[in-house]
Amino acid sequence: MDDSGRRQYHVAVSLFNGRGDFIGIFRLTHRLDELDQLENQLTQSVFIFSFVSIVLASFIALHLTNRVSRPLKQIETVINHISEGDYSEYYKGMDYPEIMALGQTVNKLADSLEEKNRTILQSNERLSALLDRLIVGVVLLDSEQRIEMMNPAVYQILGIDENLLGRSFLEMSKSYGLVQIIQQTYQKKKNRNEEIYIYYPNERILDVNTMVVPDAKGNQVIVLLYDITEIRRLEKVRTDFVANASHELRTPVTALKGFSEVLLDGALDDPDRLRQFLEIIYKESKRLEILVNDILELSRVEQKQVPMKREWISLNETVETCFKIIKPQAAAKGLKLRLLSNNADPIRFIGDQSRLEQILNNLIYNAVNYTDKGGKISVLLEETEDEIVFHVADTGIGIPEESIERLFERFYRVDKGRSRNSGGTGLGLSIVRYLVQNMGGTISVKSTLGLGSTFTVHLPKVVEEL
Known part of the structure; x- marks a missing residue:
């Protein structure tokens, strides 16, 4: 430093002649103010350059980061939607090839998962519908x-x-x-x-x-x-049918065989006994014929092998025809037959005349058979917009409540003695039920012991032109 305290830079060099003798000292002194100033300027320049470089690098890095992170965030958003079951979001960026390849892979994954999920949902829906049905x-x-x-x-x-x-x-x-x-x-x-x-x-x-x-x-x-309640019930009905059919067939066959043997043993020579036995044989053979015919008829209607005709029917006239057929038996017991209708005009519709007569004959015949002397049998006719309804009511002995459910079973009889004495086979109501069902209708019964029974048939009303 000099006397004023300013820093100086000193350089001293020894001088020698050609022979190597010392001849003196060269001394150089320079103040460092300018060098300090230059150093400060250089330091400031380096600092400014460094700061600008850092800021510029930060901006460049931020820009590059945004360019890379933006598509990655889009891919992340797509993946989040996929995880929530939403496959409608797709990556649509067009940036770096590597990121585009990743985005397209995610899009393909979304399509694949959506297709598999749709297949699973459809399978689950089909399975659920199947289980529900x-x-x-x-x-x-x-x-x-x-x-x-x-x-x-x-x-x-x-x-x-x-x-x-x-x-x-x-x-x-x-x-x-x-x-x-x-x-x-x-x-x-x-x-x-x-x-x-x-x-x-x-x-x-x-x-x-x-x-x-x-x-x-x-x-x-x-x-x-x-x-399997219904299956077991049908099995029992089938078993009962075989047993009952065998029993019903055995009765007339036994009678025919027995009286034939009596005739062969010598009764042919006795005119009175011959006639008596022949009458019994004829009666039992007739009973056997009716029974076999009813069994065959029941089999046909049960399997819907009986074609239904389409013809105009007057319900009122059909009932009157049935009354004429059954009138002798009703008169013998002093029974009154009445036809009632809620319609002033005859009820007409399209159906099978012979099958309708078969239904009415069976129901009216049963009413006559199970009604004691002096009783009444009424047939009430009704017509609605959609249906033809008729009720066959009697003032007979009635049906026990426990028998109503079995009433339409084959060979089922509430009063076996009365039914057999009247010549019934026990198949009439079964045939009626299947005929009504084949005509698209329903049949039901209400009864009170000692007061009588009412059978009600509902048939769909068909009136279009033939």
């Missing part, structure tokens, strides 16, 4: 015997509420037999098939199948409930 009850139970799935048939068969998912099936079921089958299935881990009776909500016979379905959480069980 099944008459077989289907229940899926988890490893804790809780309900995971149950179709509507189960509600009807077992009479339980619909909102039972997640609850214990065994607590909901009112059938001890069903509970036992399910518990044994879980315990033994084996499929089971049993036939059980249940008594709630109605008495039914169920064919129960249980199937073990192993899964990661344990053993699930599928329970199938098939209501």
Whole structure:
């Protein structure tokens, strides 16, 4: 530093001649103010350059980051929509090839997932519709015997509420037999098939199948409930029909055989006994003929092998015709036959005249047969916009309530003695029921013991021109 305190820069160099003798010292002194100023300027320039470079680099980096992150965020948005089940969002960017390739891959993934999801939904809808329409009850139970799935048939068969998912099936079921089958299935881990009776909500016979379905959480069980009540009833009807038909056929055949043997044993030589036995043989053969004809007729109408004619019918005239046929039997018992109608004009419609007469003859004949002397038999006719209705009412002995459900069964007789004495086969009402059904109608009966019975037939009204 000099005397004023300013910094100086000193340089000293020794001087020598050619022979190497020291001749003096060269000294140079320079103040550093200018160098300090130059250094400061250089430092400021470097700082400014560095700051500008950093700011510029930041802007460039931010711009590049935005260009890269924006399409990535779009891809992220698309993926989030896919995870929520919305496949309508697509990546539409046109930036870097690598990102475009990634976006197109995501788009293809969305299309593939949407197609697979649509296929699964359609399969689930078909399965759900199938289960809803099944008459077989289907229940899926988890490893804790809780309900995971149950179709509507189960509600009807077992009479339980619909909102039972997640609850214990065994607590909901009112059938001890069903509970036992399910518990044994879980315990033994084996499929089971049993036939059980249940008594709630109605008495039914169920064919129960249980199937073990192993899964990661344990053993699930599928329970199938098939209501076979009607099948068992029809089997019993068939068995009863065979037994009753055999019995009904055996009676006249036995009589024919017995009296034929008596004649062969010598009664042919006795004119009085011969005539008596021939009359019995004729009566029993006639009864056998009627029985066989009724069995064949029932078989035809039951299988709808009887073609229905289409012709104009006057219901009033048909009833009058039936009255003329049955009048001798009614007169013999002092019965009054009455035709009543809620329509001033004759009721006319299109149908099968002979089949309608067959229905009315059977119903009126039964009324005459089961009405005691002095009673009344009335046929009331009604006509509505859609239906033809007729009621056959009597003041007869009536029908016990427990017999009404079986009244239309083959060979079923409320009073077997009275029916056989009148020559009935026990098939008339069965034939009537099938004829009415084949004509698109319904038949019902109301009865009070000691007061009489009323059979009501509803037939669809057909009036278009032939």
